Amino acid sequence: MAKKIGMQLPLDLFHILQQRVRFILATFSEQGVPRTTPIHYLYPRGLDSILITIEKDHSSYLDMVWQKKVNLSFMESGDISYSVLGRAGVVRAPSFVHPYMNIIRIDVMDVRSHKSVIARIDQGISWIYNSLEAQKLSENLMSELEELSRKL
Numbered sequence: 696m697a698k699k700i701g702m703q704l705p706l707d708l709f710h711i712l713q714q715r716v717r718f719i720l721a722t723f724s725e726q727g728v729p730r731t732t733p734i735h736y737l738y739p740r741g742l743d744s745i746l747i748t749i750e751k752d753h754s755s756y757l758d759m760v761w762q763k764k765v766n767l768s769f770m771e772s773g774d775i776s777y778s779v780l781g782r783a784g785v786v787r788a789p790s791f792v793h794p795y796m797n798i799i800r801i802d803v804m805d806v807r808s809h810k811s812v813i814a815r816i817d818q819g820i821s822w823i824y825n826s827l828e829a830q831k832l833s834e835n836l837m838s839e840l841e842e843l844s845r846k847l
Contacts, residue, residue, distance in 0.1 A: 697778070697807040703742040704803060708769060708777050712739040715837055717820040720747070721766040722758035730755055733820065735833065736796075738840035740847055745781070745801045746840045748790055756797060759783040765801060771819035780805040786843065792835045798843060 704712070720732045732755040736748035745767070749756045759765055767779040781801035790796040824830040 697809055700777070700806040700808055702803060702805060704739060704745075704779070704806060705777070705808075706742075707773075707775060708806075709739050709742055711769070711771050711775055712737060712745065716769065716771055717822065719768040719820075720749075720755055721768065722755045723762055723764075724754070724758055725761055730758060735822075736836045736840060738837065738844050740800065740844040743803050745779070745803070746786065746844055746847075747799050747801060748796050748836050748840060749799060751789065751795055751797045756799075759799060760785070764804075767801065769819075770816050772817060774810055774815040775819070776809040776811075776816050778807050778809060779803055780807075786847070790836065790839060792839050793832065796836065798840065800847070 717733055717735055718737065720734045722730050724730060732753065734747055734749065738746050740746050763782050765781055765783050767781065769775060769777045781803050783799050783801050785797060786800045787798040790798055824833065
């Protein structure tokens with residue numbers, strides 16, 4: 696059963712988000728169809744909001760623009776398991792780094808812990824780059840998010 700944490704990111708999740716983790720973004724289409732999408736670029740902006748980068752034509756981005764509410768699911772080693780309900784808004788369109796990427800701020804509305812007494816998270820979402828160019832793009836997008844988090 697999910698345990699309500701509050702309206703701010705807990706410190707353990709905040710510190711993990713600064714380490715460039717991946718998460719699952721959940722949105723709903725105008726027809727009410729749920730969509731989930733792995734997101735690679737995020738950075739916390741304090742305890743009350745998160746910045747993410749997403750492709751401007753992605754169906755989840757279009758859902759966010761229409762509906763505003765999103766849910767983020769984080770699972771990382773060390774038994775970190777949280778969901779974050781938030782309200783999304785466009786911060787920068789397009790990104791300075793890539794013309795097809797937009798930056799979104801998600802204001803935290805509710806945080807819930809999903810730790811289980813039956814099992815624990817041993818390893819979160821892991822991945823590798825397909826090329827050196829992809830790695831460089833990723834590094835540049837993350838740098839932009841980190842810089843923007845200090846300016847907003």
